[in-house]
Amino acid sequence: MAMDVTLRQLRAYVAVLECASFSEAAKAMHLSQAALSGLIKELEARVGVRLLDRTTRKVSASSVGETFAPMARRVLANLDEALDNLTNLKELRRGLVRVAAPETLSCTLLPELIAGYGAHHPGVDVRFDDVPIQEVVAGLQNGSTDIGFGPAGVVPDQSVEVHIICADPLWVALRSDDPLARGTSVGWKDLRERTLLNYMPNIAINILSQVPPRNHPKQLLPVNRVNTALSMLRVRQGAVICPSMAEPLVRGFGLTFLPLLQPAVKWKIAMFVRHSASLSPAVESFRDFTLAFSQSGAAGGIRRERRKRM
Incomplete structure (x- = not known):
């Protein structure tokens, strides 16, 4: 008793x-x-x-x-x-934030974002998974991920908050022996006859819907990872479309990277946060840090800053 x-x-x-x-x-x-x-x-x-x-x-x-x-x-x-x-x-002397993002963001935006947050809150453990966007969404829905990142057009469901954190211009990666690589920019109509090695999910909805149909690439070759697309481009003719912040990654493959214009299309990047009546203080602080990071222009300025250091 x-x-x-x-x-x-x-x-x-x-x-x-x-x-x-x-x-x-x-x-x-x-x-x-x-x-x-x-x-x-x-x-x-x-x-x-x-x-x-x-x-x-x-x-x-x-x-x-x-x-x-x-x-x-x-x-x-x-x-x-x-x-x-x-x-x-x-007081954020301890805590855990589980973050997930697909490959392109995993090797561009997320390292600097996580490092910046860690400098302010060294006691918080940020566990990061670089996984396909489908797994980012699944993790948010089953509770194994607190915060995810990906294209804004990938809307998980009503159980997830969506915050647009930046809109990055799309550029195109080309082989150095491609005649288009001699210019300072490339138009969509110039890519029409080239095979587009595409790793982006829902490209028709998220990107090509903003381009006149007459300028759509005639052939898309789907792959799962940006590294796969860039590796394939090294050994065959074609093109790979990437957000401009991926410039260091593209240059690392020895490829030419140019602005994609006529029209200029931006890739909207979103942060996805699980709806919860009581997010942990660590998850709340990472969400708020990311929003402040994006509002300061830091997210969109990653590529420009890296070019200065190259």
């Missing part, structure tokens, strides 16, 4: 043992001696046994009290530890 023992009673009991005096324990707890004595009497009445031996000279634990004392201390220590952990989570 459970007893209505309070933490205040346990703290009073432990304080008396540590001070070996009712008066000193009362001072330590900022109570009157009568109030402290009342707490001890309530505790002994509720457990049904005497826990303290009192004499005119000292106070000590009874035989039962000696057995009970370490258990009482353990209860109070566990509570203090739990409260400390809660404070650490609230």
Whole structure:
């Protein structure tokens, strides 16, 4: 049968043992001696046994009290530890954020975003998965991912908040021996006769819907990863469309990278956050940091800053 023992009673009991005096324990707890004595009497009445031996000279634990004392201390220590952990989570000295994004963002935007957040909150563990966009969406829906990133046109469902964080111009990767690589930009109509090595899901809805049908590429060769598309482009003619922030990745394959114009189309990047009545402080702070990062223009300026360093 459970007893209505309070933490205040346990703290009073432990304080008396540590001070070996009712008066000193009362001072330590900022109570009157009568109030402290009342707490001890309530505790002994509720457990049904005497826990303290009192004499005119000292106070000590009874035989039962000696057995009970370490258990009482353990209860109070566990509570203090739990409260400390809660404070650490609230003040972002600890915490966990599970983030996922597809490959293109994993090697462009996300490293700088996560590094920037980590500099402000080094105690928060940001666990990152670079997975296809379908797995990003699945993780958000099943709860294994807190925050995801991907094309804005990929709308998971109503259980997920969508925040547009930047709109990056689309560029085109070409082999250096492609005649189009000699110019300073490429028009959509110039790509019509070239095979488009495409890794982007829903390209017809998200991108080609913004281009006149007469300028659509005649042939699309679908692949799953941007690295696969760029690797294939190294050994065959064609083109790969990427957001401009992917320039370091494209250059790493020894390819030419040029603005794609007529029309200029932007790739909208979104942050997806699981709807929750009580997001953890760490997840909330990462969401807010990302929004501030995007509003400062940092997200859209990654490619420009990297070009300065190249």
